[in-house]
Amino acid sequence: MQRLRIVGAALAGITLLGAATACGSDEKAGSEEKVVVDVTVEDGAITPKGDRVEVSTGQPIDLVVTSDVAGSLHMHSDPEQEFAYEVGTTTIPISIDRPGVIEVESHDPPQIIVQLEVR
Template sequence: MTHDAMSHKMIRWTAALGAVVVAVGLAGCGGTDESAGASSTAATPSGVSMVSPPPSADTATTIDITIANGTVTPRNARIEATVGTPIVLYVTSDAADEVHVHSTPEHSFEVTAGAQRERFEFTVTVPGSVAIELHEADVTVATLQVR
């Protein structure tokens, strides 16, 4: 084999190897858009990717709140919750109000008069007792015991 033929073969081999390296690198960058509810990936120490599914409705803590004729249900409920697990409030109300969640960070949600199962979702990132209150009704709906 001539020197020119060997150089040409080496250049082709180097280009092919470079293409493989780029393809592998791009495959590793194929993240997901978590804001769209897609699953997330995490690499293990061995470099193998593990996919974790997005939170589903059956893993969320749900609370149904009713405001009717000035009466709020529930009142002063004690509910267990987990750090990072979604909390979903379903509010049915005949009056406008504001749900205030005393967590870190705090959350506030405007309740519409005539709402039928209006949905509000949040997560708690700091463990402890978290009060959920209605401001206009001046009622503590529930206290979450977040662990």
């Protein structure tokens, strides 16, 4: 009888260990959720105005630009990148593979829109 109890306890421990490992995997997968940054260009003004957003290296990011004029965003990354947007809503998918602070800005009007703090 004791042997069965020990085996039963061991099996229960293995089951709990498996459940804990599964939870750890789920948490890691959840950390890679897409980050959405909403950008509005209206009557010559842009929002947000320099907000800092924390992201992980390689994490998918969507810059969703809703604008009343066509224009472009400039990203100070390595290499630097420029993204055009049209009147209406444009989604610009990006990801950054190096830690640091990456500024996304407009040249017309000149303004830092968002700072992506990549960890």
